[in-house]
Amino acid sequence: MSDLPKSEEILKDVEHAPPKKGWMNIPVDIRKGMYCYAANPKSLNALGFPNVHEWNPKDEDWNLPENWQEILHKGFKERLDRFRSVKVFMDICVRCGACADKCHYFIGTGDPKNMPVLRAELLRSVYRNDFTLAGKLLGKIAGARKMDEDVLKEWWYYLFQCSECRRCSVFCPYGIDTAEITIFGRELLNLLGLNIDWIATPVANCYRTGNHLGIQPHAFKDMLDFFVEDIEDITGINVEPQFNKKGADILFITPSGDVFADPGTYTCMGYMMLFKYLKDKYGLDVTWSTYASEGGNFGFFTSHETMKRLNSKMYAEAKRLGVKWILGGECGHMWRVINQYMDTMNGPADFLEEPVNPITGTRFENAKSTKMVHISEFTADLIKHGKLDLDPSRNDDLKVTFHDSCNPARGMGMFDEPRYVIRSVCNQFYDMPRNTIRENTFCCGSGSGLNAGEDMELRMTGGLPRANAVKFVHEKHGVNMLACVCAIDRAAFPDLMSYWVPEVDVTGLTELVANALILPGEKQRETNLRGEPLPGMEE
């Protein structure tokens, strides 16, 4: 008996009340499940990035280049001169704490270093030390600290626990955008070869082959051909798309996730059906491109240069094909890049026309300069003008709620169009609580390149506030379908739902539209695009 541990000894481990210490004095503890694997050096080399090397986040030694501190300091300085916003964000925070509890990663993980204000302090503390007199003189008292390997590890760990969603910025009285600070910090980490593979390899593939998975043009076409067959089985209509057609009116670009990953594939089928409908009814001439086969832009999570490189490909293709303007599919960060950065990076796209919907005559003023229109704006405009034949009862088995994806919502201001579309094609729609939607929307927890497998704990905790609101409308209204306009959402939500609210499935908006859309000459449909019986058609 005497060998058995005493109950207090066992419980010592349980009664964990962490020490009350200042955040700077709590060393970083890199936990499994909270980080993504290091970038494959081959991918970084393919992009010509500096200081590429093998390393493992769990190792003591990260094999950094000898003069890494110098590289970082120089990189920091250069960017302070280049990006006025970052310099301002470094200086003006009054640490009021208004942003502190607004981050889904803080709310879900319970780790105080995920408070936006502390995430930014990671960089600010080094900024004070390196670039301000007070910091140089007073050190820690002035909130300054020297960069060393532990600080660098802390940067890396927490900058890759921010999805760059901008929720915190909505609550900051000074408009400080911690997402911009993360973007900046990740760019610095890239100078030392410290990217994650879930970002670096898709970027390398996209740069070389045109999309994240490295799918070649013929394979891209094969996938769409496969959808053509499926759609013909369901509707009796051949929706054969056009590829790389010179002189088409509109170039359509969507994230490749829609082409290769369920449930995005059903949304992809939806686009194809919509374009077929518009072609037959109104002669709209839309082409797909097998070269600009990726709307997503993981360059956005890497560096400004990489984002620019990947974005330029879409415009180069539009120019080559000689289209009038670009229609963009249901993507998240593609739209943030278009709305926030494209114009000063690769724009203005003067060789394209100011987008006008040829069917309704609507001029898309918001896309005047970027020449790129969101599929939900486009569809909402068509519905508003009575241009689509719709049978919403085909979606009567669904009780739908809508997740405002961070980028189209906070990065672009698109709140009403998707809701208008859903209400037009579904009879049962229920919004989630007000403080979890629209500009206050909670991130899916997997944005900005964090939707890997190895960081599942991060994704589940980061997605908890969103899932919690879905659970609420599920319990209150019986919601069974979560709609969204983002391919990362469509990849991430099935996991998130299966853990927190397994009764709720995930769909893109255009899938709902296509199920309701009555194609000219179609046969009596018995199933939806997923092959499930339509309401009233069950055996």
Add this chain to the structure above:
Amino acid sequence: MSLEKLLEKRKSEILKKWYNQVVDTYPPETALFLREQKDAFSNPVGKATRDSLHALLGELLKPEMDSEAVRSHLDPVVRIRAVQAMFTPSQAAGFVYFLKDIIREVLGRDLDNADRLNRLLAFERRIDDMSMSAFNIYMKCREAVFQMKANQEKNKIYKAFLRAGLVEEIPRDETGNHKDA
């Protein structure tokens, strides 16, 4: 007064102590937030923890503990703690044991006769059962997470495309694996 009646009388005090102790398993800044933010959608962890503990204590004090109800009240809070990587398994799922000390502390000198002490032992047996249940749920949650990791979307798609000879990717190392674990 019977032990059960005593406990019933001190219920809100016990609950408060239990809740505070569970919340204090988080770092102080987080604990403060969990206590103060009352909005259910801004603070899902605090809300689920509060609701679960309340319902669990209610269940413990019933003449017959319904194990199905216990499981359903444990699930939300254990499900959350199972993915909060800061916790070890015992920290994540062991919070039910806190009740033992809390009850002894709250009842203190009232535990002065053999009958009450005997009843206390029986009552603690219930706490043990509830704890076991919490560990079962914890394991189920961890399995679900491992399952998701194993089914990682990209691998499934990547392999399917690879088999079909449709992928031309930046070459990986010979094994195709990362060195990381």
